[in-house]
Amino acid sequence: MKQLTYIALLMLWAGLTATAAERTILLGPKTIGAGWKDNVVIMPEQFQSVAVGDIITVYNDRAKGNAQGAFQDPKDWSGIAEEYGYFGIAGPFRMTVTEEILPKLKARGVAIAGHDYRIVKVTHTPAADIVERIVWRGPSRQMKDDWSVYADVPAAAFRELRVGDGLRFHVSRVQQGAALKLCDFTYNALDASVGGAPVGGDAFTYYVTTPATVAQLTQLKNAEGISMRVSGKGYRLDKIGIVSQVGGVDEDESGAQRCPPEYVLAPGELFRGEKAFPMDWSGNQRFTAEPFQECTAADCLVIGNTLLPDRGGDKAQLSMREQRHWQEITGAEEPLWMDLDGTDLVYPLDNAVALDNIKTRGVVITGRGFVLNKVELIHVGE
C-alpha cells in the first residue's frame, strides 16, 4: 500500500513537471557588439523537446537605438527563415517555430546574432502555454508595394491587451521582401522594430513590452476610434489576435547552456576569453585594423593559448591572415603555420608587409587544436 502511494505520488509529480512552462535554454550574458561579428550558437540538444508552434524568446538589455537581432542557421549563417535574417529590436524578441525551422533546430541548433545589444537569457515556451483570441477579422487588406494600404484597427480591439502579450498578425500571399509596419493613428511607427519588419510564413507577432504601448493602443485614438494602422508591402493581412502566455516559468536553469564568461579587456588587450579552435580548422578570430593604427615595427602581439587535450596526435597550430582574402599576413604564398605548446606565442610586427596589412585591414587568427585565451598588443616602451 505504501509502495502504491509512493508510485501514485511519483506519477503525480511527473505529471506536474510535464506541464508546459517557459524553460531557460541559454544563460547569458553575451554581448552582441557592433558590426554583426558576434553570435552565440544554442546547441541542438536544447531543442529536442521543441515542437511546431513553440516560441523561442531572447531576453536582452543594453540595446542601442539601431540594434538588430537575427536567428541564423549555423550551417551558413543565413536567416533560419527569411523573416529572421534581421529585424529591429525593442525589448525581448521571439521566433515562432515552424515546420521549416524545426528540423534545423534539432539538427544544428540556432545562432543568435545581430548587433548592439546583450543577450540576458533565451527561453523556450511550448505552444500549449500560448492562447490566442482573435480581435480583428478584417476585411482582409492586400498590402501594395508602395506601402499605400492601411488596415485601421480600433482601440476597442485591444481592451484586453496586457504587457507581455503579443499581437499576432495573420498573413497570407506573402511575397519575397514582404515587410510590415505598425503605426499609431497618426501614421508614426510604434517603435523602430516595426518600421518595416520582415514578414514570412503565415504570421508576424509583435510583443507588447511596456505599459506605455498598452496605453497607446487602448487609449490614444482618433475620432473614429482608430488607435493602430497596419501597413507594409507584399502580403495580405487577414486577422489579428492577442496571444498570451498562460503557463508558468520553470525556475530550474540547471539544464540551460551557459555562455562563455565575458571579460572586461585591460588596456592593450584585444581579446580575453576561451575560444576553441577545433581540429577541423573551423575556428578563427578576426580583428579590425582599428587597434593597430599606431603600431610600429617594434611592436608585437602576445597570443595566450591552451592546448586542446584530444588532438589525435596532430600538432596545435596557428597562422595569421590578412582580413581581405585571408592570405598569409606577410604576403607569402603559403601560410606560415606556427606550432603551439600552450605557452604564450609572441608575434613581432617587424615584417613590413604584415605591419602594412594589419594596419590597413586587420588580421585573422586561424588554426587548430587550441583554445585562444588572450591576444595582447604590446607597444614599445610600455
Added chain:
Amino acid sequence: MKKSLLMLVMASLCAGAMACASDSAEPQTEATGVSTQVAATLVNPNATPEAVKVYDVLRQLYGRKAVSGTVAHVNWNTREAQNVHEWTGRWPAINVFDYMQMWASKEVNPDGWLDYRNIDDAIDWWANGGIVGCMWHWNVRANNGSDWTCTPGTEPGQTTFSPLKALESGTAEHTQLLKDIDQVAGYLQLLQRQGIPVLWRPLHEAAGNATEFEGGKAWFWWGADGAEAYVRLWRLLYDRLVSHHKLNNLIWVWNSQMNDPDWYPGDSYVDIVGRDNYYALQYPLAKEFRQLTAEYPTKLITLAECGNGDEVRMSKWSAIWREGSRWSWFMTWYDYDYNEGRKDAADHQFANPEWWQDAWASGVVVDRDEMKQLLNK
C-alpha cells in the same frame, strides 16, 4: 638682347621641366603631401565668378587645412549641420543636399512631401558663408513599377534600368534619362540664379566594389553596364547641364572607388576627385590619399563621404591629419535614427560630438565662420 635670350632659354627649360613633371608617374608634392600640379581653373571655362572663388579658396587651403562638411538628413535640409552646431557651437562649412527624392517634389507629384524648388535653406547657407554641395541618388522606377530605387538588379524592388540603353537615342530609357536631367537642371538653375555655386557630385561610387574583388559589382544602376557606359553617361550629363542648360555654377566632383581608372570621366570633365570611406582609419586613409594624389595630380582630392563603419570607429580627425592625409574637405553622413530622436548623440552612427570636438580642436579644420571670411562675404 642677350639677357632676353637667356630668359627665353630659361623659360623653355622651365616649361620643359614642368611638362616632364606632369608626365611623370610621381606627382610633385609639397611638404604637405599634396600635389603641386592641381589645376588652377575649373574645367568649365564659363564657370561663374562664385564657383571660381570657391574653387580658389579650396585650392588655397589644400594641404594646410581641411574644410568640414555634413550631408543633409536624407534629402533637402541642414539637419546634420544643425546637430554639429548644437553639439559644438560651430557650423561645418559645407552642407551637401541630395536630389534623391526628386519624384516626390511637389511640382511633379501632388502627394509629394518636399519641394526642391524651395531653396531657402541653400540661400541661407550660402549667405552665412557656407558652401553648398549637391549629390544625386538618382532614383528611377523599380522593377515592380511602384517603388523608386537606384539599386541595380532583377528583384522587384531593384531596377534593370540600363545606362547603355539610356544612352541610345529613341529608347524610352533615353527619354527618361533626359527628363530627369532636365528636372535636376531646373533646380540647379534656381541656385545659379541666386549666385550660389555648387559642389556637384552626381553618379557617385559608380564602380561599387567591381574593381575590388572577383564577383564584386556596381552598387547603383549608373555603374551596372561597366566603366565605358558610365564614362559616356557622365559626359552626357556634363554636356547636358553645362552646354545645353548653361549651368556654370557647378564644380564637378567625381568619386573614385580606388583602382578604378577606367571609370574616370577624364580631366576635362572633373574638377575634384573624391573618395567615400566608411572604414575611415587614419592609416588606410593616408594610403588612399597618396594613391589618389599620384593618380590624379591635377585634381584636388577630397573625402567626399566618411564616418564610422559597421566594425570600426572612424579615426579622430587629428589622427587622420597626423598620419599625413590632406583631404581637401570631408563630409560625415547622417544618422536617421538619431535625427528621429531614437538614440543619444554619443551613439551617432557616423560621427558623434566627441569626434567633432576633436576635429575643431585639431586646429586644421575650417568651419563656416572661417569660410565666410575666406569667401569675403
